Amino acid sequence: MESSNQSSLITDEHRQRLATILPNSDIDATLEKIAQAGAAELLDYCTGRIVPTTISELRANRLNYLLKSNMKLTELEGLVAGLFQIPGSTAARLVKTASSRFAYEWNSDFKELLRESLENQVEWIDDEVQRFQLTLTSALARGWMQDQVKSANVSDIEDTKKGGVIRLQEDTYDYLCTLAGATRVEKQDKRGKKSAKRR
Incomplete structure (x- = not known):
């Protein structure tokens, strides 16, 4: 009604x-x-x-x-x-x-959006880049993620300045997966492809 x-x-x-x-x-x-x-x-x-x-x-x-x-x-x-x-x-x-x-209420939304991106919008870029690359279109969520990384003892996030695309070194990717409760996507040899293996 x-x-x-x-x-x-x-x-x-x-x-x-x-x-x-x-x-x-x-x-x-x-x-x-x-x-x-x-x-x-x-x-x-x-x-x-x-x-x-x-x-x-x-x-x-x-x-x-x-x-x-x-x-x-x-x-x-x-x-x-x-x-x-x-x-x-x-x-x-x-x-x-x-x-x-409203940090308490919004943090759960940030984590859910980050989890979704870490699991479904990520790929391993091989060759000279050697980074996990993911797309996170929310500028606010990217800023929140940057704040989390700065407070942890992990590598900085590389912002490509291209439509919310960012790159993460492996230690940062692992840290964010733990933070968001995301299932880790494994690397694979083919450049720019996401592995189906998860752990």
Whole structure:
């Protein structure tokens, strides 16, 4: 019933506005998440459970509600600038602020995204590179991962600056697999191919 009520509030104008912000997304599914987040936010505000005292706090709370509505990090990052009608650089800072404010909730999402990338978006680059290469499209998740690596006694991450593609030495890859609870992908001789062997 709740989902049906939320759906009835979504208009073609909402769909058109979101389509300009996230042109490649499933518009109806994303709007359902926004409606779910908005309902939860409004209920908490109206009952006094949460009382934001600044615009910055209100925005951080709103992002947390969106994340809790099962919105993906990459989707959230793409939505923020359009949602608040602010420049991309300001949006990035806002998302980072929210991730710090709600670190406990967001860390589990970072780990899940990292686990998925370590298991399914990774390949061993042989020859002169000798690195594990993976794609992690969320800038926020990459920043979080960089912070984890800096605090550990492992090799630095190499950022290729190409669409979220990064390279890891073996000690760093092993550390991140342990951190995220990921199944380790084994190396194989063919360059640029992911081994089917896991341990």
